Amino acid sequence: MLKLSRTLLRWRHRHRSRLVSTWTPLATAFNSPPARRINFTRDEVGLFRIPELRSFEGFYLLRDNAESRTQELISEAISEQRERKMVDIFDELSDSLCKVADLAEFVRIAHPQSKYTQAAEQACISICGVVESLNTHKPIYQALSHVVEHGDKLPTSEVDKHVAKLFLFDFEQCGIHLPEKERLRVVRLNDYILQLGQKFMSGAVQPSVLPRSLVPEAIRNYFPTSGDNVIITGLCTNAENVQIREAAYRLYLQPSDSQEDLLRDLLLCRHELARSCGFKTYAHRALNGSTMERPEVVHDFIDELSEKLRPRAEADFAKMTQMKRREGGQVSAMAEVWDTPYFTTQMRRQSLEEQANEFLPYFSLGGCMEGLNNLLQSLYGVRLENAEMEPGESWYNDIYKLSVVHEREGLLGYIYCDFFERTGKPNQDCHFTIKGGKLLPDGSYQLPAVVVMLSLAQPRWSGPTLLSPARVDNLFHEMGHAMHSMLARTEHQHVTGTRCSTDFAEVPSVLMEYFAGDPRVLRTFARHFQTHEPISEDMLRRLCASKHLFAASETQLQVFYSALDQEYHGAGARQGGSSTETLRSVQNRYYGLPYVENTAWQLRFSHLVGYGAKYYAYLVSKTIASWIWQTYFEANPFNRQAGEKYRAEILAHGGAVPSRKLVANFLQREMTPTVLADSLITEIDTDESKIKELMVSRC
Missing domain, CATH: 1.10.1370.40 (Neurolysin; domain 3)
Structure with a gap:
């Protein structure tokens, strides 16, 4: 036995040695902490190799240099003796400001030393001041507007013209083209919208604090308490106890008068801002120059996708209902909105035998x-x-x-x-x-x-x-x-x-x-x-x-969110009324699980601030990405010819060519709502077939 054991050990050692391969230098570097260099010299290159940032005080020099260069470029843009294309002058203006603003914004939130974060914040404030002054500088706006409307005196390309229009639109976002009284109103609205958004986002993450008497006794001890109050800090989506999931949902999402007022005022101010700038709704303003171009196209896409998703999402919810009944032993139990994350996790564990941390x-x-x-x-x-x-x-x-x-x-x-x-x-x-x-x-x-x-x-x-x-x-x-x-x-x-x-x-x-x-x-x-x-x-x-x-039901949820965002920022914004009634109506139309009475999920939907009228963007981006994947990479994810074509026709252009045109040219097909919806449905059906095959093979 001893001899046999040694033989087995030698065999196992030889077998393991065939499995072991060395990591590449890149992998080795990232699998160990970065080497900490001892600085034997006094000279430092500066943050991001920017010489001025050898110390935090360099931000003040960068700011001053940007402000000085801004004045020079303004003078060049409005000069009768201008020798460069207007778009080139504006792009250098943008570049000189962005080099400071983008850098300072990152350092402000990421640098561990307060003296750097404070200097960066001051630089951000200063550059914002420069931008605000540019937004009221009529001569430079008029010079750009003249070039966009009548053409430059120097030869320009189609890309030049497109970029010049983007600069002009950025100007007009602040109402510089309006009479002074209206322009000042736009400035005030922008300031007020910023304040409302900050207050709404702060309120959206506050816990719900409730008297103990309002929380069912059976689950009261599952939540933290403070004196005679119970504190609900989130939705408890992965709790095994269904009563906890339900209680957390109902209590955390209770309506809030203050949040409702903030949201209503935010939507109304956005609508008034859009109208002042010549747009029908805030959604029309937000989508100007986008891939989808107009809210009407977004609505058509959402409706088309919603119709095709409905039976597939219903099948997902039916599976969740079966799981809930098996787990709870209640024949009449139905899957509810607070159950979906939990049963998705359970499906991974049960049907796919996924173990925690096994990967x-x-x-x-x-x-x-x-x-x-x-x-x-x-x-x-x-x-x-x-x-x-x-x-x-x-x-x-x-x-x-x-x-x-x-x-x-x-x-x-x-x-x-x-x-x-x-x-x-x-x-x-x-x-x-x-x-x-x-x-x-x-x-x-x-x-x-x-x-x-x-x-x-x-x-x-x-x-x-x-x-x-x-x-x-x-x-x-x-x-x-x-x-x-x-x-x-x-x-x-x-x-x-x-x-x-x-x-x-x-x-x-x-x-x-x-x-x-x-x-x-x-x-x-x-x-x-x-x-x-x-x-x-x-x-x-x-x-x-x-x-x-459960890809269909998850996609349906994103459709619902997108539709709600569009409704809030569309024609309904000026009609006022309860945002919860709007939520109920949109949920009944676009989502397969019903609205829960006396809840106001939208008052915790902070994306309404940062993605106002653009929440649909992720859904559309996923759809376009799916279309590209199916067309060029699904057959071979290492296809060099496809990769180089993708770079040359998509990535290389950034925003220099309208994105709708880029996509249509690359995929050789018009980007209609039907084509987009069909692409995503094809993916969902294909993935569902693979999941069924896998589950059958494991039975």
């Missing part, structure tokens, strides 16, 4: 970055290289810097990776543009620099940071934004990369999620962080299927 070991941060690198090389001939930072270049000691290098074009730009949690850092996944790309007068290109911010756990001495499947999706999503900035090659900074219409800016990032959910892509990097053993085919199939459970 984590296969998705180390370094492995995921290696997977991204492999994908980018396959599609675009681009590689990510871990770059060593100079002293003073970074704002914290755990930041990575990536050089994005094309096999023929060379260096495309830089991505700073601020991936880990720290005290005071916002808990959000997002992308920041620090410097936009643009063609420079000498023919060279201003290389873009961006930051990708995540909120991952710090790597431990015992191993690297491990990502859940949802975190992998988020990483690919945010890197999709970053690569949009890197791969764009626009003449004008004002329209580079993600600086395009809201309902198109999410397309490249959502498309990256399709790659992150494809088993052929995941196989290239999903390896155990210790043994390097690849993820099993069974786990891979279950993981990919879990991302699409």
Whole structure:
């Protein structure tokens, strides 16, 4: 037995050695904390290699330089002896202000040192003041308006004309084209809308505080208390006890007179602002220049998609009802709005046998970055290289810097990776543009620099940071934004990369999620962080299927949210009335689960502030991304020809070409509401078939 055991041990050792492969240098870098360099010199290069930012006081110099350059460019724009195209002058004006404003906005929220955040905030305030003064500068507006209406005295391209119109629209958002009395009214409305939005968002996240007597005794102890009050801080969507889920929903979403007043005033002021600026509704103003162009097109898309989703969503809710009845033993139980997240999680656990954290070991941060690198090389001939930072270049000691290098074009730009949690850092996944790309007068290109911010756990001495499947999706999503900035090659900074219409800016990032959910892509990097053993085919199939459970009902929920947002910012805004009655009406029409009496979910819907009349943008972006995926990448996610075509015809243009035109040209088909809806329905049906096949195979 001893001899046999030694033989088995030797066999196991040889077998394991075949599984182990070394990580690439990129993966190794991200699977360990960034090297902390000791600065043996006194010279620092400055934050983001900006010499002025060797200290926080440099923000004051950057601000002063931007203000000085602004005055020079204003003089050039209104001069009779102007020798440059008007759009080039305006783009340099935009570039000089954005280089300070975008940088300062990031530093203001992300830098750990208060002296930097305070200086950055002062710079933000100063640049806002410059912009406000520009918005009232009639001579420069008139100079631009004349060029847009009558053409420039210098030769211009179609892109020049399009970008000039965008600049003009930005001007007119503030009412500069209106008589002075009306212009001042627009300024006041904008200020009031900002204040209302801030107050509404603050109220939306406040807990509900209720007397103990109003909370059922059976579940009272499940919530925190303060004296004789019970505090409800959220919806408890994953609670196993259905009574807790229901109580949390009803109590947390109770109507609030103060929130109702804020929302009503916000919608009314937005409507008045739009009318003052010559638009029928605020939705018409918000959608001007967007991919969908007009609210009427959004409504047609929502209605078309809603009709096709209805039977599919009903099937989802029927499954949830069956699960609820089996779990609770009540024959008459029906799935309710507070049940949907819970039973989606239960379906993953029961039908797909998904265990908590079982996928984590296969998705180390370094492995995921290696997977991204492999994908980018396959599609675009681009590689990510871990770059060593100079002293003073970074704002914290755990930041990575990536050089994005094309096999023929060379260096495309830089991505700073601020991936880990720290005290005071916002808990959000997002992308920041620090410097936009643009063609420079000498023919060279201003290389873009961006930051990708995540909120991952710090790597431990015992191993690297491990990502859940949802975190992998988020990483690919945010890197999709970053690569949009890197791969764009626009003449004008004002329209580079993600600086395009809201309902198109999410397309490249959502498309990256399709790659992150494809088993052929995941196989290239999903390896155990210790043994390097690849993820099993069974786990891979279950993981990919879990991302699409109850897709129809989830999409229907997004349709409902989008329809509600459009209704609030459409013609109904001027009619007043209760926002809850509007919610009830829209929910009954667009969602398969009924409105719950005496609740006001919309009063906690903070996206109404930031995405006013544009909440539909994610739904449309997902639809366009799905269409692109099905057309070009579903057959082969590593298709180089398709990748280069996608870059050349979509990513390279940023917002320099109207997004509707970009999509129609790329997909060789008019982007009608029917075509968009059919694309998403095709995806949902295909994924549902795969889930059924998997479940049958596991029975």
